[in-house]
Amino acid sequence: MTQADRWMLPDGIAEILPADAVQIETLRRRLLDLYHSWGYELVIPPMLEFTESLLIGMGRDIDLRTFKVTDQLSGRTLGIRADITPQAARIDAHSFPRAGANRLCYAGQVLHTRPRTAMGSRAPIQVGAELYGVESLQADIEVISLMLESLQIAGIAQIHLDLGHVAIYRSLAEVAGLDEEQRRELFALLQSKASADVQRWVQDNVTDPQVAAWLRALPGLAGGSECLARARELLSGAPAELEAALADLQQVAAALAQRYPAVELFFDLSEVRGYDYETGLVFAAYTPGHGQALANGGRYNGIGAVFGRDRPATGFSSDLVSLNTLGRTAPPMDVAILAPVTDDAEGESLWRRVEELRRNGEVVIAALPDGAEGEVQSRCDRELVIENGDWVVKPRG
Secondary structure, three states: OOHHHOOOOOOOOOOOOHHHHHHHHHHHHHHHHHHHHOOOEEOOOOOEEEHHHHOOOOOHHHHHOOEEEEOOOOOOEEEEOOOOHHHHHHHHHHHOOOOOOEEEEEEEEOOOOOOOOOOOOOOOEEEEEEEEOOOOHHHHHHHHHHHHHHHHHOOOOOOEEEEEEHHHHHHHHHHOOOOHHHHHHHHHHHHOOOHHHHHHHHHHHOOOHHHHHHHHHHHHOEEOOHHHHHHHHHOOOOOHHHHHHHHHHHHHHHHHHHHOOOOEEEEEOOOOOOOOOOOOEEEEEEEOOEEEEEEEEEEOOOHHHHHOOOOOEEEEEEEHHHHHHHOOOOOOOOOEEEEOOOOHHHHHHHHHHHHHHHHOOOOEEEOOOOOOOHHHHHHEEEEEEEEOOEEEEEEOO
């Protein structure tokens, strides 16, 4: 390795320097304060866990994105977390169990073997909230509302909210009698939004004309509120589970339209993101000009069963760095007070004054005898000067 290579970081891994770091940390604190005000309690799960608990129940995608190492103490395989959601589910099941509703929130770095997008980060800072123990649709409405509040605090001016329901595809696949391989094939086509390929696949694999018609209609069922009425017409006679899913979407949309009239609602009934582990309503928030979701989540009932405690669950997560980059929050003022070099006679009184200012939230930078701080002093718009035996703050000339 050459000297020039020693400071280079791996692809998709970046350091966060002071100007951005202070903004990201400020946003993190504001979001956690928001979650606290809604009754969500902070948890800090470990970066490493045994893969048996970290990956179980979350599907193949999370397995592929997880770095794995060998534990030198036990010889077992450890995973470096790629998602905090399963850790929160484990905490709800064992470390911090409750009989009723359990609201948990978190903010921490995760690590991915590959970035989600070509230029994406492999070490995002995941922030989110999970609500356990409540089956009611009101829990989903609460979680989506909290997600929208998070985006507003981050300064996202325009929000488009996509809503879907995993039960729509799941129920149609069930009534079509698709085996696991066929479900995966159709799942991949729906994920890619390849409508023509879906039509051909259904023609080749589904014999029941009514079920085939329902599946062919699925890719076209996307749009505004009129989409739900069109779905009821085109999917008439479909399984009761699908009818219930449409009713859920209608109820959630009505509540959100009342609370957040400026948020544009979009329905995608062929949305199957999270099919491996999500069980009901799924949602994602976007902003114009940014192709990836700013935040997403959904209902994932049953994931706690793998930990021995089957609980209803719904939640959302986001990348703190992306929120900071795309948001419109004002950066903190980077100003400070310069404390001069003093002799022993004045040093004690200066120290007491500096401590007082710091306790009151001021940044005070102490000058060094040889002037080694150099550029740091340029942050100081004020300075401490002694007047009539007292240290007072004055603008720097």
